[in-house]
Amino acid sequence: MIKVENVSFTYPSGVNALKSVSIEISDGEFVAIMGENGAGKTTLVKQFNGLLKPGEGDVYVDGRNTRDLSVAELSKDVGLVFQNADHQLFCETVEDEIAFGLRNFGFSNRVNKKRVKWALTLLDLQEYRKISPFMLSGGERKRVALASVLAWKPRVIILDEPTVGQDQSQKERLLQFVRQLNTQGNTVILVTHDIEFVAECDPRVVLMSHGRIVADGPAKKILTNPKLIKKTSLILPQITQLFFKLADLGFPKDVISICEAKKLINDFVARRS
Amino acid sequence: MWRVEKMVSPIIEIDGLSYTYPGAKKQSLSNVTLSIDKGDFVTLTGTSGCGKTTLCRCLNGLIPHFYGGEIKGDVVVSNLNVRDHAISELAQQVGFVFQNPENQLFALSVEREIVFGLENLALPPDEIRERLEWALKTIGIEALRERSPYEISGGQQQRVAIASVLAMKPEILILDEPTSSLDPQAAKNLFQVISKLNKTLGLTIILVEHRLDLLSTLTDRVIIMDGGSLRIEGNPREVFSSMSAKLMGIGIPKIVRLYQELESPPEKLLFSIEDFVGYLKRI
Known part of the structure; x- marks a missing residue:
């Protein structure tokens, strides 16, 4: 679906944000791109929808070189939800905001209406339909930005720091529908340093540092590697920290989610009593 | 060295506070009564839109002086009723650090950023210099003094924002989700800086x-807000062990959640990694 070949990218300011990065993401994958602030995560995903074009190397989406395509063409397949919703929102009402993209892609009014309603419901925004996105809290604005992209149903959905400013119940809802989007066959790419969030959804983790990919593999393997975690300014998941300290009781070390932890500890307690 | 006198007396007293933003139909705060002691480290949390930020805005007078709207009840901060005192006057008592440091920083160098507020207070140059050095040192950002606030990392930007507020020598420091754009390691470091200022x-x-x-x-005290009111408060152990915190959508620590989800949990709450390790080694 997405193929990045030896891509380097330097911003006009001289910041060398990507250094010969190669990665392939297949159709239907669930990927979390993680790493410290300034690691190049956002720069990388902006290559996927053509917002940025490689300085060196090539990016292919469905076999098409992004150099030959406009952002509008690529966006139909690859939807990017920005980190800072304020960079994305500009309409007078939440409803208009969500309808804007749809209209631009030339959907009929009828489909348009249906999709807007669907997106409002999905993100629990019905009550804000008629008000300005700028009246809303930071977390709510983020949901509007997400709704406006989901509405045109791109096959690849990229969420840049979706959990920032979201409370736990919204994170849980986000987790649920990210999973849902993925099981429906969408490719989902998260850019995040919310390690606790990633620990619960167990995706493929791509770890970046200083413009390079330093590790790529299942979450369970990457998130429990203290060296890699330290290198990228992350912190081991709380559950993993616990299991590191339980190793001498015979527990495995590579535990990241509450669900796994619960089972292991329940079994242990049952055996002991 | 300057130090806020530590004694147990309320520094913030809120009594029957209700507030509605201009043009809004719903109250953002309804009948909030709260008292906070000098030297407390209070964590305020709750689902988004619950009124946390609005409450903070009442403490430094942004509400009602800047936002307008309809306010009922009283907010008294360091013996000043915010209704009767200008934002500039309250700013000397209450320092405010915002979610996004980019919205707060504007000067060409870190030093300029920190002295700006002091110059506005028309302090003598010696005093300004002294406070600048003290703030840089206390926050541990002396090495950044010549740098532009725009070319440093997010975590460093938040430290600069805190230093510039600290230089005003407030008695109260309010931080509104200061770590939301920081990576975990930077967030952890920032919490340690904040804890140090408190201690x-x-x-x-x-x-x-x-x-x-x-x-x-x-933190000493956790307050959970919901729908514009205070719902649960107490020390972290008490608050996180109440199931209603979970029902209210609060991100209680995973260790506590793990405890709550065990088949046969011990009676005493396992609150930290150490608690868990101790418990499993004992049985």
Whole structure:
């Protein structure tokens, strides 16, 4: 679906944000791109929808070189939800905001209406339909930005720091529908340093540092590697920290989610009593 | 060295506070009564839109002086009723650090950023210089003094924002989700800086946060808001052990959640990694 070949990218300011990065993401994958602030995560995903074009190397989406395509063409397949919703929102009402993209892609009014309603419901925004996105809290604005992209149903959905400013119940809802989007066959790419969030959804983790990919593999393997975690300014998941300290009781070390932890500890307690 | 006198007397007293933003139909705060002691480290949390930020805005007079709207009840901060005092006057008592440091920083160098507020107070140059050095040192950003606030990392930007507020020598420091754009390691470091200000200077801290995992061992008091009212409050152990915190969508630390989900949990709450290790080694 997405193929990045030896891509380097330097911003006009001289910041060398990507250094010969190669990665392939297949159709239907669930990927979390993680790493410290300034690691190049956002720069990388902006290559996927053509917002940025490689300085060196090539990016292919469905076999098409992004150099030959406009952002509008690529966006139909690859939807990017920005980190800072304020960079994305500009309409007078939440409803208009969500309808804007749809209209631009030339959907009929009828489909348009249906999709807007669907997106409002999905993100629990019905009550804000008629008000300005700028009246809303930071977390709510983020949901509007997400709704406006989901509405045109791109096959690849990229969420840049979706959990920032979201409370736990919204994170849980986000987790649920990210999973849902993925099981429906969408490719989902998260850019995040919310390690606790990633620990619960167990995706493929791509770890970046200083413009390079330093590790790529299942979450369970990457998130429990203290060296890699330290290198990228992350912190081991709380559950993993616990299991590191339980190793001498015979527990495995590579535990990241509450669900796994619960089972292991329940079994242990049952055996002991 | 300057130090806020530590004694147990309320520094913030809120009585029957209700507030509605201009043009809004619903109250953002309804009948909030709260008292915060000098030197407390209070964590304020709750689902988004619950009124946390609005409450903070009432403490430094942004509400009602800047936002307008309809306010009922009283907010008294360091013996000043915010209704009767200008934002500039309150700013000397209450320092405010915002969610996004980019919205707060504007000067060409870190030093300029920190002295700006002091110059506006028309302090003598010696005093300004002294406070600048003190703030840089206390926050540990002396090496950044010549740098532009725009070319440093997010974590460093937040430290600069805190230093510039600290230089005003407020008694109260309010931080509204200061770590939301920081990576975990930077967030952890920032919490440690905040905790140090609380412990060594006796500064009263009000921290609005969702990241309770990293905070549970640093804060004295947790307040959970919901729908514009205060719902649960107490020390972190008490608050996180109440099931209603979970029902209210609060990100209680994973260790506590793991405890709550065990088949046969011990009676005493396992609050930290150490608690868990101790318990499993004992049985």
